[in-house]
Amino acid sequence: MARYIARRLLLAIPVLFGASFLIFAMVFALPGDPIRALAGERALPAAVQAQLNEEYNLNDPLLVQYGKYVAGLAQGDLGEDFRGRPVSDILEQTVPVTVKLSLVALAFEAVFGLIAGVLAGIRQKSFFDSLVLVTTTLVVSIPVFVLGFVAQYVLGLKLGIFPIAGVASGFSGYLLPGFVLAALSLAYVARLTRTALVENLRNDYVRTAKAKGLSPMSVVGKHTLRNSLIPVVTFLGADLGALLSGAVVTEGIFNIPGLGRAVFQAIQNQEGTVVVGIVTLFVFVYILFNLLVDVLYAALDPRIRYE
Amino acid sequence: MTSSLTHPQVSGGPTGSALLEVDDLHVEFRTDYGVVNAVNGISYTLSAGETLAILGESGCGKSVSAQTIMGILDSPPGFVTGGEIRYQGRDLLQMSAKEQRDIRGEEISIVFQDALSSLNPVFTVGMQIGEMFRRHRGYSRGDAKKAAVELMDRVRIPSAKERVGDYPHQFSGGMRQRVMIAMAIALDPAILIADEPTTALDVTVQAQIMDLLGELQRDTGMGLILITHDLAVVGEIADRIAVMYAGRIVETGATDAVFGAPAMPYTQGLMASIARVDQKGQRLNPIVGAPPNLAALPTGCPFHPRCPRATPRCPTELPLLREVVPGRRAACHYAEEVLGV
Numbered sequence A: 001m002a003r004y005i006a007r008r009l010l011l012a013i014p015v016l017f018g019a020s021f022l023i024f025a026m027v028f029a030l031p032g033d034p035i036r037a038l039a040g041e042r043a044l045p046a047a048v049q050a051q052l053n054e055e056y057n058l059n060d061p062l063l064v065q066y067g068k069y070v071a072g073l074a075q076g077d078l079g080e081d082f083r084g085r086p087v088s089d090i091l092e093q094t095v096p097v098t099v100k101l102s103l104v105a106l107a108f109e110a111v112f113g114l115i116a117g118v119l120a121g122i123r124q125k126s127f128f129d130s131l132v133l134v135t136t137t138l139v140v141s142i143p144v145f146v147l148g149f150v151a152q153y154v155l156g157l158k159l160g161i162f163p164i165a166g167v168a169s170g171f172s173g174y175l176l177p178g179f180v181l182a183a184l185s186l187a188y189v190a191r192l193t194r195t196a197l198v199e200n201l202r203n204d205y206v207r208t209a210k211a212k213g214l215s216p217m218s219v220v221g222k223h224t225l226r227n228s229l230i231p232v233v234t235f236l237g238a239d240l241g242a243l244l245s246g247a248v249v250t251e252g253i254f255n256i257p258g259l260g261r262a263v264f265q266a267i268q269n270q271e272g273t274v275v276v277g278i279v280t281l282f283v284f285v286y287i288l289f290n291l292l293v294d295v296l297y298a299a300l301d302p303r304i305r306y307e
Numbered sequence B: 001m002t003s004s005l006t007h008p009q010v011s012g013g014p015t016g017s018a019l020l021e022v023d024d025l026h027v028e029f030r031t032d033y034g035v036v037n038a039v040n041g042i043s044y045t046l047s048a049g050e051t052l053a054i055l056g057e058s059g060c061g062k063s064v065s066a067q068t069i070m071g072i073l074d075s076p077p078g079f080v081t082g083g084e085i086r087y088q089g090r091d092l093l094q095m096s097a098k099e100q101r102d103i104r105g106e107e108i109s110i111v112f113q114d115a116l117s118s119l120n121p122v123f124t125v126g127m128q129i130g131e132m133f134r135r136h137r138g139y140s141r142g143d144a145k146k147a148a149v150e151l152m153d154r155v156r157i158p159s160a161k162e163r164v165g166d167y168p169h170q171f172s173g174g175m176r177q178r179v180m181i182a183m184a185i186a187l188d189p190a191i192l193i194a195d196e197p198t199t200a201l202d203v204t205v206q207a208q209i210m211d212l213l214g215e216l217q218r219d220t221g222m223g224l225i226l227i228t229h230d231l232a233v234v235g236e237i238a239d240r241i242a243v244m245y246a247g248r249i250v251e252t253g254a255t256d257a258v259f260g261a262p263a264m265p266y267t268q269g270l271m272a273s274i275a276r277v278d279q280k281g282q283r284l285n286p287i288v289g290a291p292p293n294l295a296a297l298p299t300g301c302p303f304h305p306r307c308p309r310a311t312p313r314c315p316t317e318l319p320l321l322r323e324v325v326p327g328r329r330a331a332c333h334y335a336e337e338v339l340g341v
């Protein structure tokens, strides 16, 4: 197992290089001049413009720019934005915010998705089952930003239950955006859990569990749920990408100073180093999460063994 | 714990002294395609230490009746629509869900046909056997594991101590069935139901498993309901036989008597159609036709469309299970003629 994990982590290195180069190339290919855009309406003196271009290696060909970036990376230098702020500082400020937001979202997904799925699954065709079916269909078909604005307007502005924007008020500021971020995946988790549970309840070993005199709680919670979690865990792992890109939208709507908002602003300003730094981090987290899913797999199902 | 006679020998019979009395049991499945009449009024008794073999073609309601006794019928779609199942005189069907669960596994146990699918793939066999003690006896995790090792020894799984932490897929088919048996006998049940316990196994392993079941029964004095196709095994270990057809019992009696001279054409056909280990090489004579659709049973005797002796009376009048000679019951208008008495 340890060797398997080590090999997977080693494999992540070329993936990270490939990903960062691709992102670099895309930012490079963006039309327009970032330095001129930075200055706004006023034209910069030619000398200043030339000096900035030089400082940020903007005159070099793509491969040279990328080579210089990687060389800096090797010394632990992620580069800096056009205002001279190190990218590592930006990450330091924004990562904790997005991690908190994602964890809140993940918790919503896992807890409410699983509960809804299990309750619907053990009471097939009941009122609750139909309610879950209708609600999840609705949620899946509504774009995240619509849901976000509606939630912000109704729960934040009209009812005043949650802060409308920002996280200055602390944890409560994360609840509404976390929920909006989670909504889509929560619906999928509920559906997946229900389907997997209904399917697994038909297994012969469920009958064995009943024949042992176990309570319905144990029959479902112990003997059926664990097998049903396998597809759900797969989904949650693969879904992290959606969570991160969802964070770009959600953080924008709720004005949350996290990675999503930072990368959005950086793209607008053509801050190549910032974009590459953040997106490569996304890729790395994604790889880690998928590895975690594979490890969880083996923990959930003893028939799966990695060598 | 081995070879202790935990259950008193109760003499069987219709007087209510039997351990288990199934009385006019009816079970139906309400499906999208209509009502499947899986069990249509079966009655039998089982005494302590007795082995009752239940025979019959596939789909005649053997498993469904066993599951109903265990209280593990899939419901919906399955429903008990009539009858009683009295265990030590008390009707299981009238008990609360909790009371029923306390009896399940503790007093009445079951071994299924396919051990691989009947064991949970994600738990160790030790946990699955030990769970019996944890659920019914409140054992600690450690004690339950120790008890599981003892049981694995008892059903002769080699190096039980090392294998207690293995998962079902790491065992052979025969060993898995031993795990199932260990689980079923863990709490010294008064009744063990074995639903085709060897059908999924290799021929060589089948005999070992049957020997084990027979031995355990002699040691513990439990009543055994054995559902099987293996007539050789039946001849060896069953005291009595009940033959089922289309959700009914169509013939019962002492094993030797029924084997010697069936009192019902279906039983005759069944005897001729099932391979007997001691008669290898003989030609098999399958009963012509197929069992009836349980969602649309024929009128009269359900066997009449396939019966070589059918008369005009058969499609119109349902023969009831009646005593033909003392100790022998059959559901055929012409049982006396079939039997030749």
Ligand SMILES: Nc1ncnc2c1ncn2[C@@H]1O[C@H](COP(=O)(O)OP(=O)(O)O)[C@@H](O)[C@H]1O
Binding pocket: B029, B031, B036, B038, B056, B057, B058, B059, B060, B061, B062, B063, B064, B065, B074, B077, B078, B294
């Ligand atoms: N869950 C179920 N839903 C619908 N019909 C069922 C179900 N289980 C069993 N049956 C029907 O009940 C009848 C008896 O089945 P069963 O008792 O399993 O037969 P066998 O004698 O081979 O064990 C069959 O016709 C089968 O189709």
Ligand SMILES: [Mg+2]
Binding pocket: B059, B062, B063, B064, B195, B196
């Ligand atoms: Mg069966």
